[in-house]
Amino acid sequence: MTASDRSPRSPEETGLGLEVVFPSPRQIMQRAMLRHKGFLIGLAVIAAVALLTILAPVLAPHDPYAQDLGRRLIPPVWQDKGTWDHPLGTDNLGRDYLSRLIYGSRVSLLIGISVMLIAGLIGTTLGLLAGYFGGRMDMFVSFLITVRLALPAVLVAVAVVSLIGGSMRVVILVLGFLVWDRFAVVIRASTQQIRPQEYVAAAKSAGCSTLRILAQEILPNLMNNLIVVATLEVARAILLEAALSFLGMGVQPPTPSWGLMISEGKEFMLFYPYLVTIPGVALFLLLLGFNLFGDGIRDVTAPEGR
Amino acid sequence: MPDRVLELEEVAKTYRVSAGAFRGNRTLRAVNGISLALENGEVLGLVGESGCGKTTVAKLVLALETPTSGHIRLGGRPLTNCDSKEIARQVQPVFQDPYASLNPRKSVGSIISLPLRALKIGAKASWDQAVGEIMEVVGLAPHLRHNYPNQLSGGQRQRVAVARALITRPQLVICDEPTSALDVSVQAQILNLLMRLRRELGLTYLFISHNLAVVEHLASRVAVMYLGRIVEEAPTRELFRNPRHPYTQALLGSVLTPEPGLGLPDTRLGIAYPNPIDPPPGCTFHPRCPRAAELCRKQAPVPRREGGHLVECHF
Amino acid sequence: MDLILEVEGLHVDLPLPAGRLQAVRNVGFELRQGETLSLVGESGCGKSLTALALMGLLPPRASCRASKLFFEGCNLSTASEKTMAQLRGDRMAMIFQEPMTSLNPCYTIGNQLVEAYRQHREASRREARERAVFLLEKVGITAAGSRLKQFPHQLSGGIRQRIMIAMGLMCGPSLIIADEPTTALDVTIQAQILALLADLQQEFRMGLILITHDLGVVARMAHRLCVMYCGQVVETGTTREVFARPLHPYTQGLLRCIPVPGKVEPGSDLGSIPGLVPTPIGELRGCMFRNRCPKALPECAVEDHRLREIGPGRALRCLDAAAADA
Numbered sequence A: 001m002t003a004s005d006r007s008p009r010s011p012e013e014t015g016l017g018l019e020v021v022f023p024s025p026r027q028i029m030q031r032a033m034l035r036h037k038g039f040l041i042g043l044a045v046i047a048a049v050a051l052l053t054i055l056a057p058v059l060a061p062h063d064p065y066a067q068d069l070g071r072r073l074i075p076p077v078w079q080d081k082g083t084w085d086h087p088l089g090t091d092n093l094g095r096d097y098l099s100r101l102i103y104g105s106r107v108s109l110l111i112g113i114s115v116m117l118i119a120g121l122i123g124t125t126l127g128l129l130a131g132y133f134g135g136r137m138d139m140f141v142s143f144l145i146t147v148r149l150a151l152p153a154v155l156v157a158v159a160v161v162s163l164i165g166g167s168m169r170v171v172i173l174v175l176g177f178l179v180w181d182r183f184a185v186v187i188r189a190s191t192q193q194i195r196p197q198e199y200v201a202a203a204k205s206a207g208c209s210t211l212r213i214l215a216q217e218i219l220p221n222l223m224n225n226l227i228v229v230a231t232l233e234v235a236r237a238i239l240l241e242a243a244l245s246f247l248g249m250g251v252q253p254p255t256p257s258w259g260l261m262i263s264e265g266k267e268f269m270l271f272y273p274y275l276v277t278i279p280g281v282a283l284f285l286l287l288l289g290f291n292l293f294g295d296g297i298r299d300v301t302a303p304e305g306r
Numbered sequence B: 001m002p003d004r005v006l007e008l009e010e011v012a013k014t015y016r017v018s019a020g021a022f023r024g025n026r027t028l029r030a031v032n033g034i035s036l037a038l039e040n041g042e043v044l045g046l047v048g049e050s051g052c053g054k055t056t057v058a059k060l061v062l063a064l065e066t067p068t069s070g071h072i073r074l075g076g077r078p079l080t081n082c083d084s085k086e087i088a089r090q091v092q093p094v095f096q097d098p099y100a101s102l103n104p105r106k107s108v109g110s111i112i113s114l115p116l117r118a119l120k121i122g123a124k125a126s127w128d129q130a131v132g133e134i135m136e137v138v139g140l141a142p143h144l145r146h147n148y149p150n151q152l153s154g155g156q157r158q159r160v161a162v163a164r165a166l167i168t169r170p171q172l173v174i175c176d177e178p179t180s181a182l183d184v185s186v187q188a189q190i191l192n193l194l195m196r197l198r199r200e201l202g203l204t205y206l207f208i209s210h211n212l213a214v215v216e217h218l219a220s221r222v223a224v225m226y227l228g229r230i231v232e233e234a235p236t237r238e239l240f241r242n243p244r245h246p247y248t249q250a251l252l253g254s255v256l257t258p259e260p261g262l263g264l265p266d267t268r269l270g271i272a273y274p275n276p277i278d279p280p281p282g283c284t285f286h287p288r289c290p291r292a293a294e295l296c297r298k299q300a301p302v303p304r305r306e307g308g309h310l311v312e313c314h315f
Numbered sequence C: 001m002d003l004i005l006e007v008e009g010l011h012v013d014l015p016l017p018a019g020r021l022q023a024v025r026n027v028g029f030e031l032r033q034g035e036t037l038s039l040v041g042e043s044g045c046g047k048s049l050t051a052l053a054l055m056g057l058l059p060p061r062a063s064c065r066a067s068k069l070f071f072e073g074c075n076l077s078t079a080s081e082k083t084m085a086q087l088r089g090d091r092m093a094m095i096f097q098e099p100m101t102s103l104n105p106c107y108t109i110g111n112q113l114v115e116a117y118r119q120h121r122e123a124s125r126r127e128a129r130e131r132a133v134f135l136l137e138k139v140g141i142t143a144a145g146s147r148l149k150q151f152p153h154q155l156s157g158g159i160r161q162r163i164m165i166a167m168g169l170m171c172g173p174s175l176i177i178a179d180e181p182t183t184a185l186d187v188t189i190q191a192q193i194l195a196l197l198a199d200l201q202q203e204f205r206m207g208l209i210l211i212t213h214d215l216g217v218v219a220r221m222a223h224r225l226c227v228m229y230c231g232q233v234v235e236t237g238t239t240r241e242v243f244a245r246p247l248h249p250y251t252q253g254l255l256r257c258i259p260v261p262g263k264v265e266p267g268s269d270l271g272s273i274p275g276l277v278p279t280p281i282g283e284l285r286g287c288m289f290r291n292r293c294p295k296a297l298p299e300c301a302v303e304d305h306r307l308r309e310i311g312p313g314r315a316l317r318c319l320d321a322a323a324a325d326a
Helices: A025-036 A037-054 A097-133 A135-149 A153-164 A168-177 A181-194 A198-205 A210-246 A257-266 A274-302 B053-059 B084-090 B108-112 B112-118 B124-136 B143-145 B155-166 B184-201 B212-218 B236-241 B246-254 B296-299 C049-056 C081-085 C110-116 C125-138 C159-171 C187-204 C213-220 C239-243 C250-258 C323-325
Strands: B004-018 B023-037 B043-048 B069-074 B091-094 B172-176 B204-209 B223-227 B229-235 B304-306 B309-313 C003-016 C019-030 C034-039 C063-065 C069-071 C092-095 C176-179 C207-212 C224-230 C232-238 C310-313 C314-316
Touching: A025 A274, A025 C239, A025 C250, A037 A097, A097 A135, A097 A168, A097 A181, A097 A210, A097 A274, A135 A181, A135 A274, A153 A168, A153 A210, A168 A210, A168 C250, A181 A210, A198 A210, A198 B084, A198 B091, A198 B112, A210 A257, A210 A274, A257 C159, A274 B304, B004 B053, B004 B204, B023 B053, B023 B204, B023 B229, B043 B053, B043 B212, B053 B172, B053 B204, B084 B091, B084 B112, B091 B155, B091 C110, B108 B112, B108 B124, B108 B143, B108 B155, B124 B143, B124 B155, B124 B184, B155 B184, B184 B204, B184 B212, B184 C232, B184 C250, B212 B236, B223 B236, B223 B246, B229 B236, B229 B246, B246 C187, B246 C310, C003 C049, C003 C207, C019 C049, C019 C207, C019 C224, C019 C232, C034 C049, C034 C213, C049 C069, C049 C092, C049 C176, C049 C207, C092 C159, C110 C125, C110 C159, C159 C187, C176 C187, C187 C207, C187 C213, C207 C213, C213 C239, C224 C250, C232 C239, C232 C250, C250 C323
Parallel strands: B043 B204, B043 B223, B091 B172, B172 B204, C034 C207, C034 C224, C092 C176, C176 C207
Antiparallel strands: B004 B023, B004 B069, B223 B229, B229 B309, B304 B309, C003 C019, C003 C063, C003 C069, C224 C232, C232 C314, C310 C314
């Protein structure tokens, strides 16, 4: 497993495998990614939804807020009485369901990613500090984590929202400050594993400041775990948002959120089940995509035996 | 340049360890009163087995740990007075495990230039050239700077570690078992490199190892450690020709030379194993010592110095 | 002395991101009852994989084939996993390098020793425990009875390795494979453990395959040795023969590299072998040592060297004419 010497090979030296180039960590990872089915499927799903989100104004056939009470509850195109004008039908206010679905993806992704970023920042910082400094800092952070885990996230969110009122901003902030626990736990454990490695001691001996060590020596080695957790946390956040909106404690109407669409549709569920199943299936597929992607990254970046 | 590069005076380091879930905390005396002096250009070999505290000594000298008691002086100045950047300029490590001492996510060039970047030595533009120069000095092909540690062999990785240690031209290099994890044929390459660099760059080494033959080759003086104390110290030739402490004698006797037909040595050491958390009373070596007497159980021996030869034994 | 192990034409391949690694190529040797054979070489030479191939413990990605792989008359290449599981621990045992990780930290010593025995024998717990105590005392552990109740983390490395040896002996195997059994131990403990292994081997008439990179250990312990380099056996012979007159340039280089205390001239360079170990991936031709060999000839690049018998039990894989005639 030696790096190749690029000087020209004499005939005596071929056939020894000396020119074999062992791939870099990035190349190993890239090759593994291309072979991993779950990763690719998950990536495809996320990319498709992201595309929907970005191109929403172009792709959506109608304005998702436009009500047309004369065209209420038209079923999707595969049922009779459906039309291609409204491929996924309309809801009880005559709004085009396909357009609402597409615009709803914006809400899901925006909230999911924002929450992940906030929670990630909080959790990673806490985890790094706890893992690196140990002692009292670790005790303090562990206490915080324990307290946080003792709180039921959904109930706290509901409580806050009923005090302040719901909106996208509120949902993002509340969830962001609630779901950092997994980040903290994973990053803390990983940091504890990395800390005793000799390259950290070498960096310290080379005169690196603590900040530099955390940012340049420890964090890059955490990235694999961090990305896996981040992906799974996006999924968790999306689901939490949908739950909150379903309860009426999240995004407020008329904003199209998939959870809200399910909530609004549940009254008509018996005769118009598509109102609930369509956003439900969309939610399921998006979450599946993120989970497959996250699992795929974990498999692909799992350290190989030496 | 001060003559005395490093000085340790009655340095001790104790840790608190938990001795099990219900037995509370015990003290672990990793280093129990060590005094050493290193002159400029010397190589001091520090020899001992696991649990003797030699790695702790390395950490103390590198200021990765602070001593519980005693003084450490680097170039005449107490270590506590120096900030981490000053210490980094004067003393650098080469560690044992070539796989763990390099950050797997960084390229070789980035690893080697780390001290320059951390200490902000010289202009950014000069760093590339400095890296290239030091790589040549340690015998690494220049294109390797873009490779990652997992693409290099153990010997190459250790060269990277040496390059990183030397790029700031420190006065003192702490080698903590630098070749123990390498193959025999490669060990010699690295040791020869270290010897050559010492001559060419005028370095001083604290060379820690459990391999006596290697130490004999490199060191001008050798100190033998056991359970946190130095039990014998002498110039190399003197120590190997005339070992006085029973532990040193046992160490030398245990080395298996490649001579068939000689069978296996019997060092008469017994099966007791040194436990730094629970050291034996009196002389810490007495449970394993073939010459132990009543006195050894009761009283710790006082170090005696005869000429350049220091021994800590009642006999 | 009976032949208990016959290996011929053993190949082990490992798929790596960079290609298929031919980790073990055409390795063969024999072992008799009561004999100690050493597989010597540095890291990457394939000695550990050879041992794992014998025990059927190769990683799942590895592929293995041999023209002859017989242990006590049983063909190991065609043996089912069930047969191998029966043989392992009972007829053939392996002692690994790291005593810290070879024992399960969740179970007591007694538990693990007893399990090792009752896996293969119809015996009551009491009988198994008696045998465990007997063997613990044989390996020099005092207060064996109370040790049975202890957990691995309570014991030092030297004692754990003794326990590993006792565990290997529980069913009275005819073959013990020791993979670097003392490398992780202190040098003062090393000699004791090796002496113990040698005594036990003589007493129980077992075959011992000692895998190591330490030529000192080989010299003092082994009757015969196979020097391995880059997956191939390059020299075999009795220990006395090979150390007295090493024929392969790699063996000669290895012996030069070893500093011997008392015979060292301070200040002089240590013997070393220049260059890097090649990676056996892809089209391999000729002698794998030629890029580091002081005596390399152009023919060394082209011909496929065979391991040639140059005397009874003495073989060499080298074109060096003078050596071949010896």
